[in-house]
Amino acid sequence: MNVQDSYPPAERLPLVDRRHGHEIDDPYRWLEDPLDPRTRAWLTAQDRLWLDGAARLPRRERFLARLTELGETGLVTPPVWRGDRRFHLRQSTSQEHPVLYRGDDVVLDPMELDPTGLTTLDDWQPDLEGGRLAYQISRSGDEKACLYVRELDTGAVIDGPIGGCRYSAVAWLPGGEAFYYVRFHQGVFLHRIGSAEPDTPVFTRGPISYGVQISPDGRWLTLSAGTASGTSLWLADLAAGDPAPRPVQEGSHARTVGAVACDGRLYLLTDRDAPRRRLCVADPAEPTAWRELIPEDGEAVLGAFTLLDGDRLLVSRTRHAVGEIAVHHARTGERLGVVRLPGSGTIASLTSRPEGGPEAWFTYTDAVTPPEIWRYDARTDATTPWSAAPGRVSLPSVRSHHIEYASADGTLVRMVVVAGPSEGGPRPAILSGYGGFGIPLMPGYAADSLAWVEAGGVLAIANLRGGGEEGQAWHRDGMLERKQNVFDDFVAAAEKLIADGWTTPEQLGVWGESNGGLLVGAALTQRPELFAAVVCSAGLLDMARFHLSGLGPSWTGEYGDPEDPEQLGWLLGYSPYHHVREGVGYPATLFTVSAADTRVDPLHARKMCAALQWAGGGDRPVLLRYEPDVGHGARAVSRSVGLAADVLAFLAEHTGL
Numbered sequence: 001m002n003v004q005d006s007y008p009p010a011e012r013l014p015l016v017d018r019r020h021g022h023e024i025d026d027p028y029r030w031l032e033d034p035l036d037p038r039t040r041a042w043l044t045a046q047d048r049l050w051l052d053g054a055a056r057l058p059r060r061e062r063f064l065a066r067l068t069e070l071g072e073t074g075l076v077t078p079p080v081w082r083g084d085r086r087f088h089l090r091q092s093t094s095q096e097h098p099v100l101y102r103g104d105d106v107v108l109d110p111m112e113l114d115p116t117g118l119t120t121l122d123d124w125q126p127d128l129e130g131g132r133l134a135y136q137i138s139r140s141g142d143e144k145a146c147l148y149v150r151e152l153d154t155g156a157v158i159d160g161p162i163g164g165c166r167y168s169a170v171a172w173l174p175g176g177e178a179f180y181y182v183r184f185h186q187g188v189f190l191h192r193i194g195s196a197e198p199d200t201p202v203f204t205r206g207p208i209s210y211g212v213q214i215s216p217d218g219r220w221l222t223l224s225a226g227t228a229s230g231t232s233l234w235l236a237d238l239a240a241g242d243p244a245p246r247p248v249q250e251g252s253h254a255r256t257v258g259a260v261a262c263d264g265r266l267y268l269l270t271d272r273d274a275p276r277r278r279l280c281v282a283d284p285a286e287p288t289a290w291r292e293l294i295p296e297d298g299e300a301v302l303g304a305f306t307l308l309d310g311d312r313l314l315v316s317r318t319r320h321a322v323g324e325i326a327v328h329h330a331r332t333g334e335r336l337g338v339v340r341l342p343g344s345g346t347i348a349s350l351t352s353r354p355e356g357g358p359e360a361w362f363t364y365t366d367a368v369t370p371p372e373i374w375r376y377d378a379r380t381d382a383t384t385p386w387s388a389a390p391g392r393v394s395l396p397s398v399r400s401h402h403i404e405y406a407s408a409d410g411t412l413v414r415m416v417v418v419a420g421p422s423e424g425g426p427r428p429a430i431l432s433g434y435g436g437f438g439i440p441l442m443p444g445y446a447a448d449s450l451a452w453v454e455a456g457g458v459l460a461i462a463n464l465r466g467g468g469e470e471g472q473a474w475h476r477d478g479m480l481e482r483k484q485n486v487f488d489d490f491v492a493a494a495e496k497l498i499a500d501g502w503t504t505p506e507q508l509g510v511w512g513e514s515n516g517g518l519l520v521g522a523a524l525t526q527r528p529e530l531f532a533a534v535v536c537s538a539g540l541l542d543m544a545r546f547h548l549s550g551l552g553p554s555w556t557g558e559y560g561d562p563e564d565p566e567q568l569g570w571l572l573g574y575s576p577y578h579h580v581r582e583g584v585g586y587p588a589t590l591f592t593v594s595a596a597d598t599r600v601d602p603l604h605a606r607k608m609c610a611a612l613q614w615a616g617g618g619d620r621p622v623l624l625r626y627e628p629d630v631g632h633g634a635r636a637v638s639r640s641v642g643l644a645a646d647v648l649a650f651l652a653e654h655t656g657l
Contacts, residue, residue, distance in 0.1 A: 003621045008045035010610040011038070017544070020565035022572060024544050031606040032549075034595070039606070046609070046624040053623055059657070060649035063451055067641045067648075070447035073370035074390035078361035081353040082130030093391035096636040100124060100135075102152060108135060117636040118629060123167050127176035128218060128354075132158075132193075134170045134179060141596040141631020143167070147181065149193060159193050169211050173238075174218035182210045185554065188223055203234070203245065209554070215260035216354035220284055221245070222258050228437075228479070228557025231255045235266065235287045248287040255438075255472065260284055261307045262356045263330065267293075269305065276471035277302040279315065279333075293333040300324070301440075301471045306352040306360055312378045314339065314360050316347050320402075320414055321442055321469050323347030325362065325376075339376050340383045345369060346442040361386055365444040367418055368395050396454035397421050400443070405496040408488040411465070411477075415493050416443060417502060418459045428457045428655035429503035431494055435464030435486035436515035437558055438475035448644040457657050458502050462493040464519075479558050481570050487522045494523075494530050509533035509587075509651040514600060514632070515540065521576030521608065524587055531587040533620075533654035535647050538597055538632055541604040543575035544568065549601035577604070580611040585618035588654035592643060593624065596631040620654065 010028060017024040031039050054060060075091035075098050087107070089098040096117045097110040110121050122145045124135040133152055136145035147168065148160030166184040173179060178192045180202065187204030203210070203223050211224035221236040223245050230253040234245035249256050254272030261267055266287055268280040274296035281293045294302070300319040307313055313330040316323060323346050325339035341347070345366030352360045358378045365371040370393075375386040401417040419427070430452060434441050441461055449459045463469040466478025466486040478486040494510070497503050508531050512520035517539020524534045544562050546552040560567030572578055580586075591609050593602035605624060612622040625646060630639055651657070 003619055004613070004616045006049060007613040007622075008042050008049065010042055010614065012614060019544075019562075020568050022568060024572065024578065026542075026544075028607040028610045031610060032545075032601075032603040034603070042610075043606070043624075043626060047626050050623045050625050053621065054625075054646055054649070057646075057649040057653050059455070059652045060645060063455075063648045063652075064641065064645035066451045066454070067447050067645050070393055070395075070450050071637065071641055072391045072393055073445070073447075075371065076373055076387045076389060078349045078351045078363060078373050078386075080126065080351065082126045082128060083355075085126070085130030087124075087126055087130070090390065096638060097121065100133075102126075102130070107133060107152060108150070110137070113137065114139070117638075120635070123170075125170040125172065125179075126152075127172040127179070128174050128214075128216075129176055132172075132176045134172070134181070136165050136168065138631075140629045141594055141635060142598050143631055144598060159191075162191065162199070169213070171212045171214035171221065173214070180212045180214070180221065182212055185209065188212050205232075207553070211257075213259050216262045220260035220266075222248075222260065224257070226255065228555075229253050231257070233258050233268075235260075235284060237284070246287060248282070262354060263307060267305065267307075269302065271472040275473035276300065279305060293330075294328055295333075301468065303347075304350045306350050307356060308352055308360060308378050309356050309358050310378060312336070312358075314350060314352075314376070316350050316362070318347075318440060318442070318469065321416070321440060321463055323364075323442070325350070327378075337381070342372075342374065342383075343369065344443075346444050367398060367400055367443055367445065367449070370445045396450055398450065398453050403496065403500075405492055407465075407485070407492045409485070411485070411489070413463065413465070413489045413492065414469070415460055415462045415496070417497070418449060418453055418461075419502075420453055420456065426498075426501055426504045426507060428507045428652065428657040429460060429497060429509065430457065430651060430655075431460045431462065431490070431497065431508065431510045432512060432516065433462040433464045433486075433490050433493070433519055434512070434514075434516045435466035435478050435489065435519055437466075438468040438472065439515075440468040447641075448648060451644075452648055452651075452657075455652070455657055457652075457655075458497075460493065460497055460502070462490060464489040464493075466515075480560050480567070483559065483570065484574055486519060487526060487574060490519055490523055491527050491530065494527075498530075505530050506532050507655045509535070509655045511535040511537070511647065511651065512539065513537040517541070517600070517604075518543075518576070522574045522579075524589065525576045525579040526574070528584055528586045532656075533588040533590075533651050535590045535592065535651060536605065536608070537592040537643075537647075538594065538600045538602075539576075539591070539604060539608070540600050541575070541608040542577040543571040544578065546604070549603060550597070551599045552601075577608050577611060580608070580615050582615050583617045584615055586612055586615060586620070586622070588620035588650070589622045590647065590650045591622075591624045592647065593626055594630045594632065595626065595628045599632040602626075623650075 012027040072093040077089040080087040091098040100108040138145040146161035147165040164183040168182040171180040189199040213222040223234045233248040236245040256270035266282040278296040279294040280290040300317040311330040348363040370389040372388045373386040517536045591605040
């Protein structure tokens with residue numbers, strides 16, 4: 001039976017939007033409404049179709065078993081200090097979610113809150129004394145967190161819920177009786193523990209992204225308001241009795257993060273006049289009088305810094321997607337040396353004690369090293385393991401290859417290719433990328449990557465424009481009217497893999513998530529002959545209406561505004577949903593979506609799936625995998641393993657692994 005004969009019927013309406021001189025076909029708009037009986041029936045039928053096909057994937061159970069083994073590494077995070085009290089997350093190999101500890105005592109276990117595993121700990125912040133904890137939890141993956149306060153010595157919940165706190169920043173005042181927090185896209189508010197009065201708005205600038213930090217002594221409050229184009233920053237002196245914030249940077253197209261450190265100086269990490277970022281300092285009494293402390297490195301992106309005793313400053317950088325840490329003098333900026341690292345991988349979560357001290361902690365990971373915590377001691381200049389992941393697994397032998405290639409306009413792009421030690425002929429391959437929001441794709445341990453390579457495949461990760469691997473200029477060259485550069489970089493990566501003999505079009509699959517889902521959606525509609533299989537997870541696909549659902553309104557600075565005549569033209573130039581053509585032989589395609597996704601509405605995948613099924617240009621399937629009670633972000637381990645096993649089995653089937 002032809003695969004098209006098994007697709008659920010989907011009425012194709014003659015609906016055309018006429019906007020700013022464009023005629024925009026939207027035949028499946030009815031699928032935007034998840035409560036419409038037609039949508040429900042269609043989704044039920046798609047689920048049956050997927051489950052029937054998935055049951056026949058020969059490698060599915062094998063991948064599920066191996067992913068479970070490779071995923072049994074557990075998790076541990078660097079310590080967060082409040083005086084002598086140490087907080088960290090830890091997850092054993094048998095736990096579905098990370099558990100929060102104070103010292104060796106369990107503070108919060110999401111499975112105790114909800115044995116179903118559908119509740120996640122989204123964020124947490126101890127007070128300055130380490131006696132109370134503000135924490136945010138959400139349910140069923142919707143990421144719409146509520147904030148609670150717990151008295152740690154008794155375990156009693158003493159405040160909350162406070163709604164509207166999606167991954168909100170929290171800044172405690174000394175004494176643990178009040179804190180500042182961010183309401184999502186609304187502003188910064190002051191909350192007093194146990195007060196029946198409404199929380200006080202202290203800083204609002206409209207529906208944008210906010211941040212808040214407080215200095216270790218509780219005196220200085222740093223406030224930020226950011227958009228895709230830049231960040232504005234203010235500083236308030238809480239000891240002055242009048243906490244009205246003064247501008248540090250306002251109305252700039254630069255992105256700047258600021259905080260007053262334990263030495264009383266305002267530190268400013270900025271890309272102003274420095275696309276790869278530099279570190280500046282200022283006197284909090286004169287917050288606009290910046291002085292450059294550590295200049296921009298021409299080849300490495302400055303990522304984070306932390307202050308130690310003895311005027312030592314640690315600075316982490318990313319050099320072509322490989323992490324490094326340098327030691328600088330905190331007063332002069334002079335480079336004093338480097339922190340010895342366990343390998344060429346990724347550095348994250350660089351921390352130290354808020355009041356200073358000789359020690360710092362950071363996370364290290366690479367392709368075959370599960371994330372582990374290392375400790376640096378400035379007194380001895382030694383780097384030693386602090387805590388390894390609690391599990392140990394048998395790892396395959398793999399090799400990483402760093403490759404450079406030219407994109408369509410001649411721009412040099414980098415890609416990492418991971419493969420087994422065998423250097424045989426072309427093999428089934430997965431190419432992945434992201435290319436958006438200034439977010440870098442860094443090397444790190446991933447069970448799904450290792451399982452694929454161990455089974456004989458090749459994995460390639462392209463560092464596309466739009467990401468942050470090479471700084472803010474790299475990001476800007478892949479956003480707004482330049483978004484097509486991202487897709488060109490991705491297609492050029494595929495062509496490089498084929499030209500160098502790693503794979504062939506008949507063996508090449510691509511996998512992208514979220515903004516990466518938009519990436520693979522554009523690639524499959526622009527160059528369908530280049531790929532055998534596509535997996536689009538939580539993808540953004542209708543760029544004429546993305547701003548009407550999920551977090552879409554906050555992304556117009558990255559993609560463009562469909563209500564603007566010129567910008568609508570950019571978006572329609574690549575919008576995957578609007579470039580599906582009847583009779584084209586598209587790759588085998590799997591859409592994976594989650595009903596509780598509040599970032600990228602699953603309507604994108606529903607509409608795109610229906611359009612590709614209608615196109616009917618070949619015998620390769622178009623399928624939709626749907627989960628009803630998870631969302632875009634964190635989920636239980638078993639859910640993540642199940643999704644990865646299904647994706648790898650689908651790609652294996654259609655690339656010939």
